[in-house]
Amino acid sequence: MTRAIVAAAFSSFLSVFGAVPSAAADNETIIVVTSFPEELTTRYEREFERSHPQIHVQFVWKQSRDALAELTKPEQGGADIYWAPSPANFALLRDRGAFRKISIDRAALPGRLGAQQLSDPAGFYEAYDVAGYGIVASPGALASAGLSAPRRWRDLASPEYARRMAMPVASKVGFSPALYDIFLQSEGWAEGWRLLSEMAGEATLLDSGFAPTASVREGKAALALTIDFIAEIARANGALVEMIYPEGAAFLPAHVAMTAGSKHVAGAQAFIDFLLSKDGQQLMMERDSRRHPARPDAYQDAPEGFANPFTLPAPTTLDYDWEIGRRRPPLITVLFDLAIVEGHAESAELWRKIHDAEKKFAANAKAMALIGEAKKLAAFVPVSESDARATAFLERFSRRDAIDPQQIAQWRDDIAAARRQARELVKSLEPAP
Amino acid sequence: MKRLGVLLCAAVLAGAARYEASSPESEAFTQPIEGLDAERAASFRKGGGIFRQAWIIGPSQDHPDFVGVGPLYNRLSCIACHVKNGRGVAPDKENGVARTMAARLSVEGKDAHGGPRVHPDYGAQLNPEGVPGVAGEGQAVVEYAEFDVALSDGGRIALRRPALSFRKLAYGPLGPETKISLRNAPPVFGLGLLEAVGEPEILAGKGRPNFVFSVETGERTLGRFGLKANQPNLEQQIANAFAEDIGITSSLFPAENCAPTQSECRRGASKPELTDAQLDAVSNYIRALAPPARRNLEDPRVKDGESLFHQIGCSDCHRDALHIADFPLQPALNGVEIHPYTDLLLHDMGEGLADDRDDFEAGSRDWRTPPLWGLGLAGKGGDGANFLHDGRARTPAEAILWHGGEAQPSVDAFRALPERQRGALLAFLNSL
Numbered sequence: 001m002t003r004a005i006v007a008a009a010f011s012s013f014l015s016v017f018g019a020v021p022s023a024a025a026d027n028e029t030i031i032v033v034t035s036f037p038e039e040l041t042t043r044y045e046r047e048f049e050r051s052h053p054q055i056h057v058q059f060v061w062k063q064s065r066d067a068l069a070e071l072t073k074p075e076q077g078g079a080d081i082y083w084a085p086s087p088a089n090f091a092l093l094r095d096r097g098a099f100r101k102i103s104i105d106r107a108a109l110p111g112r113l114g115a116q117q118l119s120d121p122a123g124f125y126e127a128y129d130v131a132g133y134g135i136v137a138s139p140g141a142l143a144s145a146g147l148s149a150p151r152r153w154r155d156l157a158s159p160e161y162a163r164r165m166a167m168p169v170a171s172k173v174g175f176s177p178a179l180y181d182i183f184l185q186s187e188g189w190a191e192g193w194r195l196l197s198e199m200a201g202e203a204t205l206l207d208s209g210f211a212p213t214a215s216v217r218e219g220k221a222a223l224a225l226t227i228d229f230i231a232e233i234a235r236a237n238g239a240l241v242e243m244i245y246p247e248g249a250a251f252l253p254a255h256v257a258m259t260a261g262s263k264h265v266a267g268a269q270a271f272i273d274f275l276l277s278k279d280g281q282q283l284m285m286e287r288d289s290r291r292h293p294a295r296p297d298a299y300q301d302a303p304e305g306f307a308n309p310f311t312l313p314a315p316t317t318l319d320y321d322w323e324i325g326r327r328r329p330p331l332i333t334v335l336f337d338l339a340i341v342e343g344h345a346e347s348a349e350l351w352r353k354i355h356d357a358e359k360k361f362a363a364n365a366k367a368m369a370l371i372g373e374a375k376k377l378a379a380f381v382p383v384s385e386s387d388a389r390a391t392a393f394l395e396r397f398s399r400r401d402a403i404d405p406q407q408i409a410q411w412r413d414d415i416a417a418a419r420r421q422a423r424e425l426v427k428s429l430e431p432a433p
Numbered sequence: 434m435k436r437l438g439v440l441l442c443a444a445v446l447a448g449a450a451r452y453e454a455s456s457p458e459s460e461a462f463t464q465p466i467e468g469l470d471a472e473r474a475a476s477f478r479k480g481g482g483i484f485r486q487a488w489i490i491g492p493s494q495d496h497p498d499f500v501g502v503g504p505l506y507n508r509l510s511c512i513a514c515h516v517k518n519g520r521g522v523a524p525d526k527e528n529g530v531a532r533t534m535a536a537r538l539s540v541e542g543k544d545a546h547g548g549p550r551v552h553p554d555y556g557a558q559l560n561p562e563g564v565p566g567v568a569g570e571g572q573a574v575v576e577y578a579e580f581d582v583a584l585s586d587g588g589r590i591a592l593r594r595p596a597l598s599f600r601k602l603a604y605g606p607l608g609p610e611t612k613i614s615l616r617n618a619p620p621v622f623g624l625g626l627l628e629a630v631g632e633p634e635i636l637a638g639k640g641r642p643n644f645v646f647s648v649e650t651g652e653r654t655l656g657r658f659g660l661k662a663n664q665p666n667l668e669q670q671i672a673n674a675f676a677e678d679i680g681i682t683s684s685l686f687p688a689e690n691c692a693p694t695q696s697e698c699r700r701g702a703s704k705p706e707l708t709d710a711q712l713d714a715v716s717n718y719i720r721a722l723a724p725p726a727r728r729n730l731e732d733p734r735v736k737d738g739e740s741l742f743h744q745i746g747c748s749d750c751h752r753d754a755l756h757i758a759d760f761p762l763q764p765a766l767n768g769v770e771i772h773p774y775t776d777l778l779l780h781d782m783g784e785g786l787a788d789d790r791d792d793f794e795a796g797s798r799d800w801r802t803p804p805l806w807g808l809g810l811a812g813k814g815g816d817g818a819n820f821l822h823d824g825r826a827r828t829p830a831e832a833i834l835w836h837g838g839e840a841q842p843s844v845d846a847f848r849a850l851p852e853r854q855r856g857a858l859l860a861f862l863n864s865l
Contacts, residue, residue, distance in 0.1 A: 238457030
């Protein structure tokens with residue numbers, strides 16, 4: 001649906017309700033489409049309704065695809081507000097004319113994090129929070145293994161962390177495609193996949209969002225890749241873990257917007273104002289939420305040891321490319337399954353042999369050149385960096401049911417062939433029987 | 434001989450599984466029983482996810498397994514009311530909205546199974562929310578009136594009496610004959626252990642059993658769960674809560690929660706939305722949630738308070754010891770003595786707590802003795818620190834003073850205690 005078509009569908013609402021009333025009507029209900037967890041949304045509902053007893057907030061829970069479908073219906077399912085961690089949806093819905101402009105206090109809400117734009121420059125949606133992507137670690141486990149904490153993403157591929165790492169599976173854990181995209185934007189496409197493959201070779205792969213932090217908390221892993229609030233919630237509730245933001249980490253926003261078709265403009269604006277107020281922003285830092293406000297002054301009473309992304313040293317955060325970031329995660333999900341998840345046990349054995357060979361032939365330049373070639377083949381992904389930046393190519397993966405199965409089969413074969421070559425190269429280094 | 438002693442000791446230790454969990458206060462109600470095998474641990478995690486999951490107005494591409502909220506409902510998830518697996522949070526004075534509470538509704542008479550006859554226009558419970566096209570039924574609003582109770586030593590404790598009213602009733606007035614019972618969400622840990630107590634041991638207690646209808650067997654069965662012991666087992670309790678609170682149907686409750694006169698509501702599909710596998714997972718999650726371990730056991734005040742608890746008759750109903758008869762989730766607990774401080778039976782609690790609403794064999798003044806384990810940790814995890822069936826008591830002392838009926842002699846004794854002894858009794862309760 002084009003922006004013009006949707007905008008026309010909403011025009012009847014705008015003509016009647018376009019002007020912002022001065023106050024919310026008594027006993028009105030505003031409908032908020034969200035995918036935030038119940039523990040968080042119910043806190044906001046309670047606190048907002050305490051200060052606005054004439055307004056009732058009703059949540060409709062929808063994740064990305066469902067929310068997109070709902071909010072592109074002609075009447076947008078009666079929704080007044082969309083509030084979710086789904087940057088691609090917000091950009092798409094803005095382009096389709098699904099939002100109306102909201103008023104924002106720019107003195108308090110910069111809408112940026114360093115060079116990174118968080119909010120819509122045109123004013124159709126605003127950053128609510130930022131979630132950091134990085135590493136959850138057990139300081140105790142690292143210390144007892146005599147290891148220091150990683151400082152860069154690439155440190156994680158070091159053999160000393162092998163068998164101590166846990167990683168979420170991109171196709172199973174909602175936050176992980178964005179996490180791996182940050183990794184790849186930071187380290188570069190080809191080198192990034194080599195590092196991911198090497199890390200994953202001997203890592204434990206996990207299929208739920210809570211599992212990386214749980215595996216570190218329970219001592220099954222010393223380090224794991226995660227979105228930060230899960231680790232911070234665990235830490236706040238007594239787990240002996242810490243969140244590490246390596247160089248090149250990124251903080252990605254969740255947003256809030258008012259629908260173009262809202263029939264409760266004043267009430268919706270009041271809820272948005274509350275979400276973005278200092279009090280509202282501080283609510284998200286409570287023990288069972290531990291998210292990062294998009295409003296710098298909300299960090300005034302932040303919990304001890306809680307990172308403030310607005311004051312982190314410059315090299316920590318990546319200048320995240322949104323145009324890539326909003327399109328590439330579906331491709332990453334497909335490639336992660338093919339190159340990392342499928343044949344993981346076989347890949348683990350291959351990487352063990354490569355690491356053993358590296359130790360054995362460290363002083364042998366010719367052997368090390370062969371090993372370098374084997375590493376490239378072991379980590380092969382059949383998509384070039386230029387394709388991985390091309391909008392038309394990335395669009396082919398935007399819907400799971402539209403992905404060409406023949407293409408997938410071909411890539412699977414190509415990866416298998418590269419691994420076979422890698423194994424043969426490593427084997428060629430072994431003495432003949 | 435020494436070696437035999439070591440072996441015996443090891444055997445005893447191996448068999449001495451703990452039924453309580455030790456954890457930080459904020460996670461006190463979220464821990465599993467120790468020693469679950471890998472399959473049960475996985476089921477626990479899955480069930481916990483369903484317990485926290487917000488249900489969806491369908492259809493859904495993202496979560497087709499969680500479709501079907503409504504047409505009428507109170508909240509989107511279990512965790513919204515059972516905050517951190519503990520009690521619901523009492524209404525705020527600014528608006529009085531009973532978010533984590535349900536107003537149970539019925540009219541005079543009994544249904545075909547001996548249970549309450551549901552309200553003809555609103556069904557068994559007021560559901561404030563509706564899906565698009567179905568009007569929510571209205572809001573329950575609670576206001577409190579405070580009054581003081583005098584103690585024998587001259588001290589005074591303020592109690593608050595709730596007054597329930599309704600706003601925006603969408604299906605007409607409730608009618609003067611409507612029987613209304615306001616219920617705050619109770620904690621959900623330790624229930625598997627209570628389910629595993631043998632029926633003979635329960636029936637040996639001093640209270641009255643509530644015999645209720647088992648949906649699965651169609652038989653009259655001992656009720657154990659619910660504030661009036663109106664549910665016979667965890668599956669039925671949980672499936673009923675899904676149906677009444679979230680509008681989620683299941684094989685046990687296949688019909689949507691629409692009253693006969695709610696035509697828009699009755700147009701919705703009603704295939705089982707909660708699968709049997711999901712019900713099993715949630716049931717096993719609840720079943721495996723451990724009660725928190727007691728604290729400060731060696732504190733002399735706690736020990737004095739425990740003695741007083743028995744002396745003034747609290748333990749007549751709040752039985753301090755029951756035994757696990759059969760607990761398949763963790764067979765090592767079979768035969769173990771547990772300390773839930775309940776007898777799972779009904780007692781007349783007096784006119785002050787009466788709700789004017791019968792429930793199977795429970796009269797309006799009857800309430801099932803609630804377990805007291807975890808009492809001292811209420812409110813530490815963001816859950817409500819509100820006690821009694823409708824959350825009117827803000828402290829254990831207030832809860833005690835609301836007791837009446839069979840408990841009146843114990844209340845009189847509590848009021849007559851010197852301040853130091855009252856403090857010891859409350860210190861004991863705080864150690865649970």
